[in-house]
Amino acid sequence: MTALEDKLSGWTGPSSDTEQEKQDRTERMIREAVRNHAEFANCSLKVYAKGSYANNTNVRSDSDVDIAVQCTNALYWNEVTPGVKPVGTPYTGPWTPARLRSELKTALEAKFPGQVDSSGSTAFTIKSGSARVDADVVPCFDHRYYFSPDNFLEGTKVFKTDNSSLLNYPDQQKANGNLKNQRTNQRYKKAVRIMKRLENAMVTAGVHREVPSFFVECLVYNIPDAVLNLSTWTELVRGTLGHIYNQLEGSESIAVDGRWREVNECKYLFDASQKWTRSDGRDFALAGWNYLGYKS
The missing domain is CATH 3.30.460.10 (Beta Polymerase, domain 2)
Structure with a gap:
């Protein structure tokens, strides 16, 4: 470890x-x-x-x-x-x-x-x-x-x-990202960079397709602050990938009261106008889990 x-x-x-x-x-x-x-x-x-x-x-x-x-x-x-x-x-x-x-x-x-x-x-x-x-x-x-x-x-x-x-909504994206970074002891933006580099590494290794950078950032934004405040990066990434995979199971209709949003919080992350789906998020999390060698 x-x-x-x-x-x-x-x-x-x-x-x-x-x-x-x-x-x-x-x-x-x-x-x-x-x-x-x-x-x-x-x-x-x-x-x-x-x-x-x-x-x-x-x-x-x-x-x-x-x-x-x-x-x-x-x-x-x-x-x-x-x-x-x-x-x-x-x-x-x-x-x-x-x-x-x-x-x-x-x-x-x-x-x-x-x-x-x-x-x-x-x-x-x-x-x-x-x-x-x-x-x-x-x-x-x-x-x-x-x-x-x-x-x-x-x-x-x-x-x-x-x-x-x-x-x-660029102003809201910047403000919300800064606030989440403050709430998580400057760990939110570091976690985003980890996940983007994980995506790059998986693409280079040929184990996963490219995932839009903004989508990765939004996935991390929807992770609870408590997970991003875990004491080690190993625990934080494990918790992040697990949360993405578990919470995005099923259709958007079952998450009406807890729908994930873009970092700007003005737009839903998953709807018909977006270029990605809940399944894309789960696929990315599962591939990352396996690539890093996490165990169930």
């Missing part, structure tokens, strides 16, 4: 200093690309990091950066029941989803010639160089989900090129 404890302890750390420097440089260059694009002079933009890089849960094998370029000129919204949102004046300005995407593409290609992949439906992917890491840059807009005129969730709305859209 000492060898396993040493392995897991070694998996708790963030990206190396060199990798962090590359991530920071990538973010800085993307900010410069947006700032230097003349057409954005009359567009109110927020440019910020999100995802595992911003939340300090990334590891070297997943060290790309996610950057949001958020237009605040227009507000999109949904409401829990019709008429809840306060009456306002619709936006009629020039910054449509199509124009924001087009101008951002031009800005990125000017800064990173020949390195921007715009074929994806959601993000522009910037290929890494010797001094940079891969980056996904997502154009988005302000969004609110109204429960009452004074009670709403603030997030972002992404318009995809396939005419669909998605909602993200």
Whole structure:
């Protein structure tokens, strides 16, 4: 067990200093690309990091950066029941989803010639160089989900090129992750890194398929604080894998009162819109259990 404890302890750390420097440089260059694009002079933009890089849960094998370029000129919204949102004046300005995407593409290609992949439906992917890491840059807009005129969730709305859209809640993800990290004596984010490195190791060994990094982070977020506060990494990981496997047995319909949520707590982790299922979580936990040599 000492060898396993040493392995897991070694998996708790963030990206190396060199990798962090590359991530920071990538973010800085993307900010410069947006700032230097003349057409954005009359567009109110927020440019910020999100995802595992911003939340300090990334590891070297997943060290790309996610950057949001958020237009605040227009507000999109949904409401829990019709008429809840306060009456306002619709936006009629020039910054449509199509124009924001087009101008951002031009800005990125000017800064990173020949390195921007715009074929994806959601993000522009910037290929890494010797001094940079891969980056996904997502154009988005302000969004609110109204429960009452004074009670709403603030997030972002992404318009995809396939005419669909998605909602993200990066501020809530960051805040909730930090709070859970504080409640668990700084062990939550270390546990996330362990589980991401476990996933990488299993993929390299050919014993399990790739699992999205965000999904892994959400699985760990739903682990009880008491499990994450266990005294050794060996016990913590055993408890984490066991909890995932046992609690995700059966269908989502049997967990109506205890449904797992994304780290942002604004969206359910398992519903028809997600790319993963409860079975995917159980498969990952079982493979991890066997890979690390735990016994029943």
